[in-house]
Every structure is written in C-alpha cells, then in structure tokens.
Amino acid sequence: MATVFVGRATEMERLGGILEQVRSGTPRLVLVEGAAGIGKTALVRRFLSARPELTVLAASGDECETGLPYGVLAQLTEEACPADSGPVSAGAELLDRLGRLQDGGPVAVVLDDTQWADVPSLQAVTFALRRLRADQVLAIVIARELAAAAIPTGLRKLLGDERTARMRLGGLPASDFRAFGRGVGVRSLSGAAAERLRSLTAGNLLHARELMERLPADVLNDARMRLGGLPASDFRAFGRGVGVRSLSGAAAERLRSLTAGNLLHARELMERLPADVLNDLTRPLPAPPDYAALVLARLAACGRAARDFVGAASILPLPCPVDHIAALAGAEPLAALDEAVRAGLLEERHTRHGLCAAFPHPLSQAAIYHGLGVVTRHRLHTRAAELAASDRERFQHRVRATTGPAPELADELAVFAHEEQRAGLWSSAATHLLQAAQFAQDVRRRARLTGEAVGALVHAGRVDEAAELARTLPVECPPEVRSFAQGVIAQVRGRSGEAARLLADAWSRTDPVAEPVLAVRTAEQLAVATMMGADNSQATVWAERALTGPVAGFDAGIVRSVQILAMAAMGFPDKALEATENVPVTATGKVERDLLLGRGTVRSWVGDIDGATADLAGLLRRADQLSAYQRVVAHAHLGNALHLAGRWDDALVHGEVSVALAEESDQAWMAGGARALAAMVPSKRGDWAAAEQHVAEGWRTTGDIVASRFFVAVAEAWLAASRGDPARVLRVLLPLLEPGAREGLDEPGLLDWRDLLSDAELAAGDPGRAQAVLEPYEQRALARGRDMSLVRVYRAKGNLLAAQGDYAEAAGAFERGERHAGPAGVPFERARLDLDHGCFLRRHGSRNAAAERLEAAHHVFAGLRAVPYMERCERELAACGRAARGRRLQWDMTARELAVARLVATGQSNQQVGRELMLSVKTVEYHLGHVFAKLGVTNRAQLAARFAAGER
Numbered sequence: 001m002a003t004v005f006v007g008r009a010t011e012m013e014r015l016g017g018i019l020e021q022v023r024s025g026t027p028r029l030v031l032v033e034g035a036a037g038i039g040k041t042a043l044v045r046r047f048l049s050a051r052p053e054l055t056v057l058a059a060s061g062d063e064c065e066t067g068l069p070y071g072v073l074a075q076l077t078e079e080a081c082p083a084d085s086g087p088v089s090a091g092a093e094l095l096d097r098l099g100r101l102q103d104g105g106p107v108a109v110v111l112d113d114t115q116w117a118d119v120p121s122l123q124a125v126t127f128a129l130r131r132l133r134a135d136q137v138l139a140i141v142i143a144r145e146l147a148a149a150a151i152p153t154g155l156r157k158l159l160g161d162e163r164t165a166r167m168r169l170g171g172l173p174a175s176d177f178r179a180f181g182r183g184v185g186v187r188s189l190s191g192a193a194a195e196r197l198r199s200l201t202a203g204n205l206l207h208a209r210e211l212m213e214r215l216p217a218d219v220l221n222d223a224r225m226r227l228g229g230l231p232a233s234d235f236r237a238f239g240r241g242v243g244v245r246s247l248s249g250a251a252a253e254r255l256r257s258l259t260a261g262n263l264l265h266a267r268e269l270m271e272r273l274p275a276d277v278l279n280d281l282t283r284p285l286p287a288p289p290d291y292a293a294l295v296l297a298r299l300a301a302c303g304r305a306a307r308d309f310v311g312a313a314s315i316l317p318l319p320c321p322v323d324h325i326a327a328l329a330g331a332e333p334l335a336a337l338d339e340a341v342r343a344g345l346l347e348e349r350h351t352r353h354g355l356c357a358a359f360p361h362p363l364s365q366a367a368i369y370h371g372l373g374v375v376t377r378h379r380l381h382t383r384a385a386e387l388a389a390s391d392r393e394r395f396q397h398r399v400r401a402t403t404g405p406a407p408e409l410a411d412e413l414a415v416f417a418h419e420e421q422r423a424g425l426w427s428s429a430a431t432h433l434l435q436a437a438q439f440a441q442d443v444r445r446r447a448r449l450t451g452e453a454v455g456a457l458v459h460a461g462r463v464d465e466a467a468e469l470a471r472t473l474p475v476e477c478p479p480e481v482r483s484f485a486q487g488v489i490a491q492v493r494g495r496s497g498e499a500a501r502l503l504a505d506a507w508s509r510t511d512p513v514a515e516p517v518l519a520v521r522t523a524e525q526l527a528v529a530t531m532m533g534a535d536n537s538q539a540t541v542w543a544e545r546a547l548t549g550p551v552a553g554f555d556a557g558i559v560r561s562v563q564i565l566a567m568a569a570m571g572f573p574d575k576a577l578e579a580t581e582n583v584p585v586t587a588t589g590k591v592e593r594d595l596l597l598g599r600g601t602v603r604s605w606v607g608d609i610d611g612a613t614a615d616l617a618g619l620l621r622r623a624d625q626l627s628a629y630q631r632v633v634a635h636a637h638l639g640n641a642l643h644l645a646g647r648w649d650d651a652l653v654h655g656e657v658s659v660a661l662a663e664e665s666d667q668a669w670m671a672g673g674a675r676a677l678a679a680m681v682p683s684k685r686g687d688w689a690a691a692e693q694h695v696a697e698g699w700r701t702t703g704d705i706v707a708s709r710f711f712v713a714v715a716e717a718w719l720a721a722s723r724g725d726p727a728r729v730l731r732v733l734l735p736l737l738e739p740g741a742r743e744g745l746d747e748p749g750l751l752d753w754r755d756l757l758s759d760a761e762l763a764a765g766d767p768g769r770a771q772a773v774l775e776p777y778e779q780r781a782l783a784r785g786r787d788m789s790l791v792r793v794y795r796a797k798g799n800l801l802a803a804q805g806d807y808a809e810a811a812g813a814f815e816r817g818e819r820h821a822g823p824a825g826v827p828f829e830r831a832r833l834d835l836d837h838g839c840f841l842r843r844h845g846s847r848n849a850a851a852e853r854l855e856a857a858h859h860v861f862a863g864l865r866a867v868p869y870m871e872r873c874e875r876e877l878a879a880c881g882r883a884a885r886g887r888r889l890q891w892d893m894t895a896r897e898l899a900v901a902r903l904v905a906t907g908q909s910n911q912q913v914g915r916e917l918m919l920s921v922k923t924v925e926y927h928l929g930h931v932f933a934k935l936g937v938t939n940r941a942q943l944a945a946r947f948a949a950g951e952r
Helices: 009-023 040-049 071-077 087-104 119-130 153-159 174-183 191-201 205-214 217-221 232-241 249-259 263-272 289-300 304-314 322-329 333-342 362-371 374-387 391-400 407-422 426-439 443-459 463-471 479-492 496-509 516-532 536-547 556-569 573-578 590-606 609-620 628-645 648-664 668-685 688-702 706-722 726-737 754-763 767-784 787-803 807-824 827-843 847-864 867-879 895-905 910-917 921-935 940-948
Strands: 028-033 055-060 107-112 137-143 165-168 347-351 354-358
Touching: 009 028, 009 040, 009 137, 009 165, 028 040, 028 153, 040 107, 040 137, 055 071, 055 087, 071 087, 071 107, 071 119, 087 107, 087 119, 087 628, 087 648, 087 910, 087 921, 119 153, 119 648, 153 648, 289 304, 289 362, 304 322, 304 333, 304 362, 304 374, 322 333, 322 354, 322 374, 333 347, 333 354, 374 391, 391 407, 391 426, 407 426, 407 443, 426 443, 443 463, 443 479, 443 516, 463 479, 479 496, 479 516, 479 668, 496 516, 516 536, 516 556, 516 706, 536 556, 556 573, 556 590, 573 590, 590 609, 590 628, 609 628, 628 648, 628 668, 648 668, 648 895, 668 688, 668 706, 668 867, 688 706, 706 726, 706 754, 726 754, 754 767, 754 787, 767 787, 787 807, 787 827, 807 827, 827 847, 827 867, 847 867, 895 910, 895 921, 895 940, 910 921, 921 940
Parallel strands: 028 137, 028 165, 055 107, 107 137
Antiparallel strands: 347 354
16 A cells, blocks of 8 residues: 655654754654544654654554563564563663664654553663653654553653653645545545545544545545445445454444444454454454465465475564574575565564564564464474473463463463562563463462462552553452452552551461462562551561561562661661671672662661662662662662762762652652652752652652651651741651651651751740650660761750750750761761851850851852752851852762763763663763863863862
C-alpha cells in the first residue's frame, strides 16, 4: 500500500523548530497523540525522511509482545536485553548508546504504538530520557489515547511535564481529503463528498482510505448513499466476505457493538484475528493477514535451507548469533543468511557477540512464526530447549512447546522462579511464576503462584501490572494468598496500616510447613510494613522469622537491611553495626550489599560521616548490581551524609537522583522519604520553590506511612525554620509528640528535630514548653554519646537559657556545644552554633568576640551557599560594626558542575561519572567544559590538582 501524505504543515513546522533547539544541545521530548489511523506515524516518518543527516533509533510496540520484557528496548539498542535486567541498568545502556551516537550528529529516538510497548522497556526509556541535559536528542513518543494507555507512572509524568511538546492530531479538513483521494486513485471526489467523508471518519485518513478503496467514486459522491455502520445481521455476511466463515452471532454482535457498526474497524479485527480467536478473545494475536501473506510469499520463493534458517530465527530472541540459528535449523549459516537478507526477510547485525541476524520488523517475525504451523513450532521449540545455554532460555522454549495443563513443568518453573527471587531477578521471576500458574492443574495452586507473582512484580517496579493481577485473582483464590497480594499492593501504594492488617491476616492463615514460601514472603513484607509504620520492635521480630524460615532467603538482602535499621532506630545502633563489621566496602554478594547499605545508613545516624560516605559511595559504584530499593536508599542516605558533611552540591545531586528513581519505579512508599531528604539543602539555601515542591510532593506520596510522614514533617520544619516561620514549625512538629507507634522518631542522630521545636516554642513565648521538649532529648543524646545531636541540643539550650536570663549557664551551653562540634564534623551545625553564640555575645556587649563567631559562621555559610543564614550573619555583623567578606568564586558553579568536577578529580572517566550521577556522557562533557572554563584549567590533571589543593 503506497504512502500518501497530505496536510500537517503546522505540525511539520513545529517539529522543525523543535529540531533546531535539539541541534543547539537542548534535548526535547515530543508526544504525538491521536486516534488510530489519524496519521501520527505518517507525520513523523515524513518529517524524519526529509532529514537524512539524523541518526534515527525507532521502535514500535506490538499487541503480541506487551508481555515480552525489553522487546521494544531491544529495537532501540539492537541488542537483546536480558530479561533479568532492571529498568535502571537497561536504561543506562540506552543512555550510553545515545551518548556515543551523538558523535555523528543529532539523534532522533522514535517510540511508536507506545500503548502496546512492554512496561520494562518504557521504564528503561524513561530513565534515559530523564537524564538528558546537554544532548542533541529528539525523542518522539507516538501513542493513541495516553490517558487510557498502560503507560508507567514515570513516563506518564514525563510526558505531562510542561517541557514536553504535545501534539494532538485531529482530522484533516475536506480540502486535504480531496488531495488524499487523488493520491489513492479517486480522481473525481467532489468538495461536498470530501466534507461528508471527513465528517463520517472524523478526519481519519486510514478510515477514509478504506472507504475510498472499497467504494466507487459515484457512491462516494452520491449524498443519498449511507456510508455508516451495519447492523449485526450484516456483520456475519461481511465476515464471510473477508474470509471469516464461522463467526457466531454473539461474536458478530460483540464486534458490531465494539466498532459501532464501522466496517473499517470490524474488517481490521477480522483480518487480524481468525474465527476461533474472534469467538475466544483469550487467544494471542498473529500478524495482520495481508502483511503476513506478503512476508510468507517472500519466504516461499527462497530455497529450503533459507526457509529453515528463517523459520528457526523466528522462534529465537533477536538479534541472535547466526551459528545459534544454524544449529537449530540444521543449515549452513552464511549462504542461508545471505539469501534471507536478499529476500528482505532478515538483516545482518554486527554486535559484540559477532555476526547476528534480526528481522527488519517485529511483525515479520510474527508472520514467519505463525506461518510455521503448530507441528513445526513445537518441534523447533523442543529442539531449542535442548540446545539452550541457560535454564531461562530452556524454560522459554519448553513453555512455547507445551499445551494444556502440565503440573511437572509448573513445579519446575516455580522452583526456578524461587531461585530467581533469591538472586533478586524479580521481573524474570514474575514471568516464570505466571507461566507456572498457567500450567498448574489445581486451581488453588494456580492462585497461589499468581499471588506470589504479585509480590515479584512489585519488586520489579511493575506496580500497575501487579495491582491489576491482585484485583483479578479468581474467586477460588485462598484467602491467605489474596490477603498477601492485596497487602503488598497496599504497602507500595503508601497504605501502610492497611498493608500491615492484610499481611497479618495472611500470616495468621498460612501454615509455614505446608506453604513455606508464602510464609517467608509474608514475613518479609511484614518486616518492611512494620518498620515503615515506625513499629521497629515488631519489624525485628518479622525479619527474624523471615530469616529463619524453612526456605528463607527470597529477599534476605532487604530483610537484613530492615533488621539493621530497625535495631538502630530502637536505640541499639552499636549492636546493628557490630552485625556488619566484617562486611568489606568492596562486597559484591546480594546479602552483603544490603548489609553494606544498612551499615552506611546507620553510620550516618551515629555521626560516622566518613564511614557512611565510604559505604554508600562504594555501593553506588556498582549501581548496575543494585535493586530499585537499594538504589533509592543508597542515593538518599548518601545525599544525607554528604549534606551533614557540608558537601551540599554533591548532596543535592544524590537527592535528586533518589527522588527520580523512587518515582520512576512507581514506589510511593519510598518516594516520601526521598523527597524529605532531598528538601534539606534547598531549604537551607533559600531555594524556596524547590524545597516547597519536595515537601508538597512528599506529603502527597506518604499516604499513612508513619516513617515517611515523620521524615517529611522534619523536612517541612527545616524549611519553615530557614524561612523564619516558627508558627509553621510548631504546626508540623507538635503532632510528633503525640502518643502512638513512634520507635525511632526520638533516636538522636536519625533525623534530629527537637531543637527546632524548642526554638519555635521559645519564639512563641513559651520557654517552659521549650525546656520540656529539649531536656529528655539531651539525656538520650548524652547517653548515646551523639556529638552531632549534642551540638544541636546545646545551641538550642543556650538560646533557651539566655531567654530565661541565666546568662552564665547560657554561655556554658554554647561552650559545651563547641566541644562537641569538633568531633561531630558537621560544618553547618557548627556554623549555626557560632551564629547563635555570636548573637548572644553581641547582645551582652562582647562585640569583638561576637564578630569572631559571626565571621566564622559566615565563612561556612558562604561556602555552603546557605543564603538565609548568611544574611542573618551579615545583619549581626553590621550590628557589630563589621562588614562580611565577599562570596566565593565557586558560587559561579552549579551543584551538578561541582559534583561532576569532584568525581573527575578522583580519576573517574566521563562514562563512570555518568553512571554514578545518572547522567548521559554528553551531559557530563557539557558540565566538565563549564568547569574547566570557570576554574581556568585546561585538562583533568589540572582539575585534580586544584581539588587536591583543597578547593571546593
């Protein structure tokens, strides 16, 4: 069918303007929406075909492959992505490729039929697109109704961003219809007939073309002729006319209702689906018949060896090494490949695996595959299972070669899925659990496996799929399985209380001996739910049950992390650290990595900032080995450690990455805490818009998760304190004094807040309440030996005692704070102490001593760019008759520039820096160029020397 393109001049011009922005180094994302057949793909193809200088990566979703992990991504990377890869790792590979391709000029990434793309691919693409900053990349996403599409939250949010150019295509005017008619052979279409056709089809050229090609010109021009839909009685006759001989009356009525009697829609479905599939919608979809006939005709013209080679290729994941295909086909590879390539059936690809073959379009593979016939497909899959190099490939082919219930295969798939869960391969585990459910003969066994798959899908970041699966569990589903599945969904959606109730119900109904896997998985989830509910003593109980169960270890990494964090929050951080003292920073095992994550987090709480930074930064150097949970927590708490250490630019970057990862993996239960920690630096720097956004989004995503709400409340209190709004501090912190599950909320170092509340009570004129808030916290901090917390306590206590008129004791409190400030190594808190101590001294006549404290504080605040606190220092210095020193040169550098510069100065390559900071290589190069210019250096050695000399 020849392509005819008319109209769309406005859209073409707009795309041209966007491309010019891309050429200048500003990446852009375009969403093209519209009904099927409206001309979305034609518009994009016409635009790109006129610009051959662009490197184009194109991929298209397909209804047949929505469940194939990374099927769409493989089209973009031209490399098969392992099904067990996480979306972040897969997205990083795409990001690397985009960076390399830009050496040859701008790159266009086109994702068509997005509504049918597999979720892992969309998550990986979202990850890559979010990290384009200074790249010459034009990304075009083509979709039907975006609101109705099964598109992950992260991509939906990205497409809804104000920076995304949205183009919704409507119908073309009648004048374009006449031109289009001439293009498809209707030479004499009147203006009135064109308008009627445009109105009937809502401007849809695909629909119009079908009518133009089926109806003669006199019918199209005859206003008396009705061109609308047919009644159900005529649908069966129409079906016979297009080859559907056995369409039932019920199926015909369903088709008529679905298509509103529109023959074009009905024909599209009838031509794509055989009668048995039309009468049973559970059957998979093949390629469109017309397309398949064309491909199969080409295949029939080839020799036997080429036909066997192409047929074997159709059942393998592509691109595939030609020797693998030849071994399956029993053919000589090069001659067969050469003939298939000349026939347009295959393409040769040169990859790191050597010479490979691939189909030019997924529909070509579908056409060949379905054209093989049942017997041949079964034989090839059986043979491929014997040749498979891995258990995963072997099961993939065994599943395709099996029909009907197969209890033994179901059991083997379940065992394999459990092994994958232990290894953290959640996406692949979910697939194999669902396949096991498909072949299980017993309906209760099937339901149990499906319930397990819900938990695996959540860990894989495929939350929407998990929620739909939990919603549609069969009525025969055992109540404990239903409660487990619904509890997991409630937890990840931020409904912690509901999650704990449902999971407790699942536990009470589960026999650990008869159902050891469900028991362990339930205990794991209860450990997480109770920790997030700030019931840490229960969290340790559930973690112990999960770790000592008969089949323990499915999620041991997370459970061990929960155990360590809960223990520390209960006031036993030393015991928690003792349990991890033998884990090296270079640990590579799954369990050891999560122990390292827990240790790094606890170290930041107890004031071992250097140890925390070493643990968490070391962990992120192996980011491709981490789960979504581990990445979010590692970035968030590394950001917090760097924030405490005074490396605010680096902290800002890690905070932003943590937030993005939590949202892209659709994990609401982690997003609130990530937002709270990310708000700290903007709050203290006076970046009110960014801080307010983090706080608002933090509250929106926390649900009823106690721990997350606590983090967000403290973040908002810091924002209010920095803005000089004690009333707001009281409003958000006073609820933390209310009784209830609160283990850890008062643990010194975890996220100190009582000094802020004491300051606010004092500002409100109630020193008694300020003292009541502060005293018990001082005792806990002294008992724990927390220098970092005591700096904060004695700063607030100094202010309180001064307000009460006890000047000698106030001076002593400030001095005690100074003694703790040295070991604590927290420059911002030391500067706050100096600021308040300086204010105290000035008010009591010691202007020179006050000025010394204030100048020291101002120097630190200037280095941190803590503008609100700097300005307070400047006002106090002016009252002392002193002028503040000028601001530092580094203020000219952005947070990302400083973060990039520091990592480059340690000897990391641009690609390594990009991996750690989740940026494209081009963006790293862009920032590094600015760093060189601002610091007056010309190479990496000079940059390293500047940082070695002690420059920030």
